[in-house]
Amino acid sequence: MGRRGEHSKLEIECMALEAAETIIENEGYAGLSARKVASAIGYTVGSLYFVFRNLDELLLRINGRTLDQLYAVLIDAVTDCRFPQQCVFALGAAYVDFATRHPHRWRLIFEHQPRDEDLSTEINKEKVERIYELVEKQLKAIVARPDEEIVLSARALWNGVHGIAAMTLIRNPYDEAAQSAHQLSMNLVSHYLTGLNTTDFSSAITQTAGQALDYPK
Amino acid sequence: MGRRGEHSKLEIECMALEAAETIIENEGYAGLSARKVASAIGYTVGSLYFVFRNLDELLLRINGRTLDQLYAVLIDAVTDCRFPQQCVFALGAAYVDFATRHPHRWRLIFEHQPRDEDLSTEINKEKVERIYELVEKQLKAIVARPDEEIVLSARALWNGVHGIAAMTLIRNPYDEAAQSAHQLSMNLVSHYLTGLNTTDFSSAITQTAGQALDYPK
DNA sequence: TTTTTAAATAAACGGCATTTAATAAAACAT
DNA sequence: ATGTTTTATTAAATGCCGTTTATTTAAAAA
Numbered sequence: 001m002g003r004r005g006e007h008s009k010l011e012i013e014c015m016a017l018e019a020a021e022t023i024i025e026n027e028g029y030a031g032l033s034a035r036k037v038a039s040a041i042g043y044t045v046g047s048l049y050f051v052f053r054n055l056d057e058l059l060l061r062i063n064g065r066t067l068d069q070l071y072a073v074l075i076d077a078v079t080d081c082r083f084p085q086q087c088v089f090a091l092g093a094a095y096v097d098f099a100t101r102h103p104h105r106w107r108l109i110f111e112h113q114p115r116d117e118d119l120s121t122e123i124n125k126e127k128v129e130r131i132y133e134l135v136e137k138q139l140k141a142i143v144a145r146p147d148e149e150i151v152l153s154a155r156a157l158w159n160g161v162h163g164i165a166a167m168t169l170i171r172n173p174y175d176e177a178a179q180s181a182h183q184l185s186m187n188l189v190s191h192y193l194t195g196l197n198t199t200d201f202s203s204a205i206t207q208t209a210g211q212a213l214d215y216p217k
Numbered sequence: 218m219g220r221r222g223e224h225s226k227l228e229i230e231c232m233a234l235e236a237a238e239t240i241i242e243n244e245g246y247a248g249l250s251a252r253k254v255a256s257a258i259g260y261t262v263g264s265l266y267f268v269f270r271n272l273d274e275l276l277l278r279i280n281g282r283t284l285d286q287l288y289a290v291l292i293d294a295v296t297d298c299r300f301p302q303q304c305v306f307a308l309g310a311a312y313v314d315f316a317t318r319h320p321h322r323w324r325l326i327f328e329h330q331p332r333d334e335d336l337s338t339e340i341n342k343e344k345v346e347r348i349y350e351l352v353e354k355q356l357k358a359i360v361a362r363p364d365e366e367i368v369l370s371a372r373a374l375w376n377g378v379h380g381i382a383a384m385t386l387i388r389n390p391y392d393e394a395a396q397s398a399h400q401l402s403m404n405l406v407s408h409y410l411t412g413l414n415t416t417d418f419s420s421a422i423t424q425t426a427g428q429a430l431d432y433p434k
Numbered sequence: 435t436t437t438t439t440a441a442a443t444a445a446a447c448g449g450c451a452t453t454t455a456a457t458a459a460a461a462c463a464t
Numbered sequence: 465a466t467g468t469t470t471t472a473t474t475a476a477a478t479g480c481c482g483t484t485t486a487t488t489t490a491a492a493a494a
Binding site for chain 1: 247369383385402408410411416
Binding site for chain 4: 222250251252262263266271272
């Protein structure tokens with residue numbers, strides 16, 4: 001058949017993204033296929049390639065949407081917290097929560113790497129950067145340090161929270177994972193912030209931690 | 218052709234593992250295929266299924282070997298460090314180093330999850346646990362805390378270091394990634410250990426951090 | 435020497451992503 | 465109203481893939 005004109009290109013794109021998200025949410029990336037997405041929206045495979053260059057592009061778009069949702073959740077988490085320390089805890093808890101609630105989509109963000117070089121990688125870079133900035137803002141309110149060090153610390157701490165979510169989710173049943181991850185996240189954030197607050201000339205110590213703590217060159 | 222008897226079953230298994238490792242090391246998991254492994258060792262696909270139940274099993278075996286290598290590297294890292302704090306830094310540095318040197322094989326450990334339920338998951342569990350114990354040992358030498366808390370803290374800190382390696386490696390060129398990861402790992406370990414040392418009645422604080430720091434229930 | 439056994443293969447199956455050529459409906463021009 | 469051009473859509477083809485099956489053949493056993 002030819003043009004039905006039932007849905008616009010943009011509508012098909014949206015339908016495909018939603019269908020794919022549902023499949024991934026339920027069965028994970030392994031359960032996804034172009035054919036499955038197409039039939040879920042009542043079209044044939046070919047039509048997908050009329051809207052997306054390839055599956056990689058579709059996945060990239062899905063990751064973009066997931067990152068948007070994640071950001072919204074994190075924004076929400078920092079709206080009802082009073083003190084910056086409390087806010088960092090809340091951010092960690094919200095992140096772990098999101099990861100355990102949508103494990104497949106969350107993992108896809110980090111595990112999918114497109115084969116085409118292109119600018120594909122860069123596309124969602126800002127959406128990730130935004131999240132780091134949420135943490136930086138809180139750290140700035142906790143300790144007075146040069147911007148450079150705030151950026152470094154936010155990355156270190158947030159990557160840490162991410163690692164907890166990642167390792168906990170790898171092989172654990174839903175509820176168990178969520179509980180364990182929360183406990184670990186709290187432990188990490190708590191000790192890290194204490195350490196950050198305690199260290200007076202932090203930048204000096206961080207840069208010379210090797211000598212100070214007898215770190216091997 | 219029929220039985221050549223040129224290689225024993227065990228020899229073929231070993232050859233296949235090595236060939237697969239090379240492919241993954243160079244091209245990543247995406248570049249691996251049963252046919253490619255088979256032809257690399259001068260056999261046809263069918264022979265692989267005479268030795269492994271399926272590709273999942275082969276990958277599981279590879280991950281086991283990678284975990285063994287990683288453990289060896291970490292053991293090595295703690296042999297030439299004098300003080301426990303220094304040892305934790307050394308462990309983190311060695312981990313980050315291994316991850317950046319073998320990104321594809323390292324990622325495979327965490328990203329490959331077999332479809333067969335089986336006990337497959339459990340197979341490498343000990344090899345992961347062993348690593349946490351290395352960290353626990355050092356933490357025990359740093360602070361006097363109940364075992365339960367040591368275990369929790371080792372997991373939190375180590376997952377944190379893992380997260381740094383993971384996030385840094387996702388999209389960064391080799392050298393850049395390695396340098397950045399080292400810096401972040403140092404920052405995280407440094408502040409975390411300071412915090413752990415500073416907190417006197419840590420178990421009390423960790424368990425009641427919610428109230429203490431006004432953490433949202 | 436014949437029979438059995440087991441190693442190894444070739445070929446097949448169904449599925450996949452992606453590309454190609456064919457088709458038919460709409461939009462446009464006359 | 466008619467013919468022509470677009471363009472949305474599909475069916476089919478290509479070349480991979482993991483896995484299974486039946487078949488061949490060399491060695492071991494009889």
